[in-house]
Amino acid sequence: xxxxxxxxxxxxxxxxxxxxxxxxxxxxxxxxxxxxxxxxxxxxxxxxxxxxxxxxxxxxxxxxxxxxxxxxxxxxxxxx
Ligand code: SF4
Ligand code: F3S
Numbered sequence: 001x002x003x004x005x006x007x008x009x010x011x012x013x014x015x016x017x018x019x020x021x022x023x024x025x026x027x028x029x030x031x032x033x034x035x036x037x038x039x040x041x042x043x044x045x046x047x048x049x050x051x052x053x054x055x056x057x058x059x060x061x062x063x064x065x066x067x068x069x070x071x072x073x074x075x076x077x078x079x080x
Pocket of ligand 1: 001002019020021022023024025036040041042043044045046047048
């Protein structure tokens with residue numbers, strides 16, 4: 001799946017949500033960022049170029065300093 005990382009925090013631009021064909025990008029008012037449900041993401045890649053702060057990466061290409069966000073995205077959906 002794709003993963004949303006630190007640059008989304010406090011930005012929550014939501015352009016990614018508009019293009020996701022399976023509507024698997026979620027948040028709520030209390031959450032600091034948006035999250036991709038790894039069980040629902042179909043790896044289409046549509047969201048990645050839409051993010052103005054480049055927060056979205058394929059799981060196998062998440063930068064070293066943001067590796068925790070793989071777990072953070074899954075935990076939002078209580079999948080880990
Ligand atoms: Fe949605 Fe595609 Fe992005 Fe996965 S890669 S979150 S399916 S737009
Ligand atoms: Fe966040 Fe970028 Fe989407 S800032 S809400 S990952 S467009």
